Amino acid sequence: MTARGVSSPLRARNFGPGPAYLPTEVLERLASDLLDYQGSGLGVAEISHRGPLFAPVREALEDRLRRLLALPARYAILWMHGGATPHFGLIPLNLGRRRGRADYVVSGHWSACAYEEARRLLPEARVAARASKPPVAVPPTASWSLDPEADYVYYTDNESVDGIEFPGAPRVARPLVADMTANFLSRPIEIGPHALVYAGAQKNLGLTGLGVVVVDRELLPEDLPGVPRTDVYAAHLAERSMLNTPNTVAWYTAALMLEWIEHAGGLEALAVRNRRKADRLYAVLDGSGGFYLNEVSPAYRSRMNVPFQLADPALLPVFLREAAAAGLHQLEGHRSRGGLRASLYNAQPEEAVADLARFLEEFRRRHG
C-alpha cells in the first residue's frame, strides 16, 4: 500500500470518536486513486459500481470481511447507506415482526436511542436490563428480565459516549442483535449466538455514510409490505448490496481498511494492541489521585472510547487549549455529557496514546 503523487503532510494526533483518525497510508492511497485508479485515467469515484474496475472492490469487501470474522456460510454481509442509525428502525421492522416482541439492554446513550426507536415500531419492545449507577456496569445476565417470547435480545457492544464495553457476547438463550459500531473489528467476535451484528463504518472501516450488517440469512423475511424497499434487508441481500448505487468511495475505503487490518496481523493482533493502548490510558487516569475521573467498572471499561472528567470542571477549557497546543485534537466529550473523551480505534497509533498519557501527567503536575 504505497501512495503515488501525494506527499504526506504533518498529521496531528486525533482522538475524535468518529469521524475518526484514519491510517495515513489509507488516506494517501485514496487521495491518489481519486485522480487515477489503476492507471485507467478515471478516478475511483468516477467509475461504474457495476463495471470491471470496481468489481474487485466488491469482492474484496466480501472476501476479506468473511475471512477476518471467520464467518459461517449462514451469515450474509450487507453494505448499506447511512451508517448505524437507520438500523435502530430497520432491526425491529425486519427481525421483530414474528411476535412483535424484543428485549433491549440499555447500557448507555446509543442503546437508549435504539430502544426509543424500537418502541415506535414494535408493540412490545421492553428493557431487559439497565447499566448500574457508578461504578457503571452491566448487571449479570442471570438478573435480566427476559421475555421468553422475544424475537431478539438487543445490546450495544461498545457505548462510545459512555465508555462501556461488554467483555464478550452475553450468555442468553435468545438470538442476539449487537450494535458493534464502535468496536467492530477491534477484536475477534463470537458470531454464533448472534442473529445480526451491525456497525457504522466510520470507526474501524473508514468513512461515514456506510454501514455493514452481518445477518443470519435464514431469519430475514422475504418482504415487508408497506415498508420502503430500501428498508428491507432481504431486498439488499437479493441485490448483493447493490439495490441502489452504493457509496463507492466509502466501499473502496472500507476495502483499504480491511487490507490494512490484515496487514496489521488481523483481529487477534489488533486486540492485543488495543488492550495495551487502553490499559496505558486507564492507568494514568486511575493513578491521578482523583484529578481525572472515570466511573466505569474496570470489567466494563471500553477499550475504544475512554471518557473522563476533570475533578475541577473549571479546568476543561484550559485542558482543551493546552492539548491542542500540544498537537492533541478532538478530545471533547460527547455533547450530551461534556467532559473529555479519547477514542482509540484500530488506527490510533500507540505513539499517539503515549503522547496523550504524557500530556495528562504533565497537565496534572501543572494544575493539580
Added chain:
Amino acid sequence: MTARGVSSPLRARNFGPGPAYLPTEVLERLASDLLDYQGSGLGVAEISHRGPLFAPVREALEDRLRRLLALPARYAILWMHGGATPHFGLIPLNLGRRRGRADYVVSGHWSACAYEEARRLLPEARVAARASKPPVAVPPTASWSLDPEADYVYYTDNESVDGIEFPGAPRVARPLVADMTANFLSRPIEIGPHALVYAGAQKNLGLTGLGVVVVDRELLPEDLPGVPRTDVYAAHLAERSMLNTPNTVAWYTAALMLEWIEHAGGLEALAVRNRRKADRLYAVLDGSGGFYLNEVSPAYRSRMNVPFQLADPALLPVFLREAAAAGLHQLEGHRSRGGLRASLYNAQPEEAVADLARFLEEFRRRHG
C-alpha cells in the same frame, strides 16, 4: 481552488452516467484535504461533523444551493444518505398520506421504478401518462389522466437511461414532485410549482451515497407513526440534516461542486454550455445517415444523457474497443437497454464532447 501536494495525472475522457466524471480541480482539492484540511493536521474525513472545522461546509451547502436556485424561504433543503432511490419510497410515505393518492408520469426507467415503489405504499398511486413509442415523447399535459384528489403529481425531469428530458416543469394544477437526479443544477429550475424536488448527488454534485431534497416545509407531516425516524423528512428538517452522522466526504465534495458551479458562471451559463454540448452530439447522430440511431423526439431529448444504438449491433464490441483505445471511456448503455450512451453532465468538458463527436464520425467512415 488550487491543489496542494497532488500532481494531476493524465485524465481520460469519461462519459459514464454516474458515478460520473468530476472536475479535476475538485478531485485535487479533495485529495489534498483528505490528508490535511486547512492546515489542521486532520483530514476532512476525520473531523467531527458538529465541530468548528466542518461548520463552514454545512453553511456553504445551504447558502450556495439556496443562492443558485434562488430558493424562496418556504423551501427547506435536506441532505440525506443513500442517493435518489430511497425517495421512491419516502415520497409516498411523507407526501401521500393525506389522501393516499398520487399521479405518476412514467416516461422511462426511473419513473417506472418510482411508480412501482409507490404502489407498494399508497393504495391509490396511478399512472397519469406514459411516454409514447418512438419517436419517444411525453404526451401533452392536457391529455394526462389526472386524479383531482391526488396529493401530488410525480415526474422524472431527466430519464438518464432513456435520454428523455422535460423541456420545463409540466403545467398542471397540482403540487409537483420531480426527480431531478440527472439534470439537477444543469439549468435554472422553476421551483414554484413544486412541492418537492430531489436529486442524487452523483451527477452534478459529486459522490454517490448522498441525496438532496428541496421541499416546501409546510407540506411535511411532523411525524409518521410506525415509520423509522430516518424515513421522516420532518425529522431530518428538525435536525438540520444531522439526524445522524452525515456522509461528510460527500458533503464536502458537494460544497466544492457548488463552488465550481458558481465559478463556472451559475446555472444560466451552464445551461448554455450544456445545450451546446448536447447539440453537437445529436447533430453527429442525426447526420450519420442512420448509422447511429436515437429514437427520442427532439423536443424531449436529454441534454445530459445521449443514448444511441448502432444500426448494426454486431459493431458494438468493436465500437467500445476502439473508443477505449482512443481514450473515450464508459460509453456502454444501461444494462437494461444495451447499446451506447454518452453522459454530458456539467463537468463534462466541451473538448471531450468534441473528441467523441470526431470519433463517431471517423468510426462511421471506417465501418459505415
